[in-house]
Amino acid sequence: MMSTRAVAINGLVKAYSTGLKAIDGVTLTVDEGEIFGLIGPNGAGKTTTLRILGTLLKPTSGTVSVLDHDVVKEQMTVRGLISYLPEDAGAYENLSGREYLAFMAGFYEGDSKKTVDIGVRIADLKERIDSRIKEYSKGMKRRLLIARALMTAPKLAILDEPTAGLDVMHALYVRERVKGLIKERGTTAVLSSHNLLEVEFMCDRVALIDHGRIHEIGTPSELKGKYKAQNLEEVFMEVVKHAA
């Protein structure tokens, strides 16, 4: 059976009024059920790509669709299909973790209580789920946000640096939980990360992006094989060197 395209990006360009091109002709597809990683140096265009996918920014040219719905023309439909987790995202500090999840669940159809229960299980913050978010550590906050992003069983999860700034324990928890849930629910995920070991562990395929252009796409093992590298870090260094 042919897999369905969860994401289709074709000739995507994002230019700003300063003339700077953040994305310069990106074309890629992501299949349903796939975990797709965007890796690249700072300022490469990863977040901009994810923001366009998340309907926050509009493309200057090119097309982007999520499950055949155009992110510009069918914004509301796309927003119902996706769940976006920005890098360094915060939560409402004066709400408790449970209240935050309930607030977010309220925007989706279905049984809110059930959704919140799922979120509480994903976050796994035990009794601290009822504490004010301002009392959470960074790791706890990120777990709550990951739970928020995945509790509604989105068709596409867009995760920008899901484990950035977390300690080893929290990062490991988030990584395994995200991968497990996505695979278990058949969700598609597009994520960006600077942690190439994490990408290698989580992603089915990765794209190396630099200066707004895709330089390589493939499975981690394909890319390692192509560049005769031990890991994605070596692939990354080779690609960036050639791109420069």
Next chain:
Amino acid sequence: MPHELRNIVVKELREIVRDPRLLIGMIIVPVLMMPLMGVGIRSAMEATQVEVSKMETGLLNQDRTDGNYGRSDTLYWLMVQNNVIIRNSTAPDTNSAVSWAVQNDIGTLVVLPPTFSEEIDSGRSVNVSVYQVLSHFGFDEMAGSERVNMVFTLFNNIILHEMLGDNYNSSNPFQPPVPANVVPQSVVKGEIINVSPSNLINSIFTSGMLIPMAISIVIVLAAQLAATSVAMEKEQKTLEVLLTLPIKRINILLGKLSGVIVVSALATIAMLLSFGYYMSSFTTIGGTQVDLAAVGMTPDMTGYALLAASLFLSIISALALAVLLAAYTKDVRSAQSLLGILFLPIFLPAFLLMFTSVDILPGGLQAIIYAIPFSYPSIASKALYTKDYAVVALGVVYQLVFTAVVLFIAARLFASEKIMTARLKWGRKRKAEPEME
């Protein structure tokens, strides 16, 4: 200065100088605010002086004592000498003369009784009613009757000097009664009120002077809440998530505004209650206070309804403007500073209208006051007493249009990517420059 301290100070100064939002709110706006307020107040005072100099005084001279007009002639001469512009009334009685004064825009009316000269010549005191036509209860309206009072003081001094010769000493309290005893009266909406105009104006001023300032404070607090609400979403990076949820952007905007409106409404009620208590504490002070209700000057429901409508619309338009400004910042500190831009249009009308009326301001300043949507609650608070509701009603319509336009722009901003990317930059127009990754 120790090296460490200097290091921190230099860093702080650099941050402030390089952040246009902080500079605008904390330096540029205050630098502009006081001179502009000064210009406004000076213009208002000049306009008042011009008004006073043009003010006519009506004179109904009923003095017919044995065909002798001597004392009233002296008074007339003194008025002319003191630059009082006199218009003689031929009205048959006081009420008709008052109506004549109202119709002919005459601010002050002096009514000399038939026995004026006779009583004075007999060494008795005679009551002279001086009517002041009040329209906007500004201090300029006291000037006409004050000038007439001054003329009567001179007149009495002359008469007493004439009667007592060298024995006259104006500072001696044991003098005979004053020859002409001025009985000040007020005319409001054509009706005579047996209350001195200065007492009436002072009573209205003390009971209403803080209303415009209180209103301004509520508007500023509401604007700060709205700006903080948006800026905090940006600072805490919760806005990005909110904008990707399956919810219409206009509902995000309206939801945010509604939350602030509820809090603002509570703040308004709390403030009105506290000011009500504050005002009530004035009534026992002095003894010059007038019971406004007893003289039929109580604000009516129409006045309150218009005040509430204009205040509500001012808050909404301030909130929408605050949200627009906050969209150009990325944290709460910058948003609060940038909000300083709104302080001038909020406080200038309130400050000016505390002391004067829009009607007597110069044309340009009038246009500015009418163009500022935040002026109307202050105008409405004055209309509580003047009952001139037409301007306030038109103002409410104007505020509705203004608010709708600002809300439309804010909604467009929320619906576009500019809510994510708009920033203020020095030396060029705003640019869409998001943080890139």
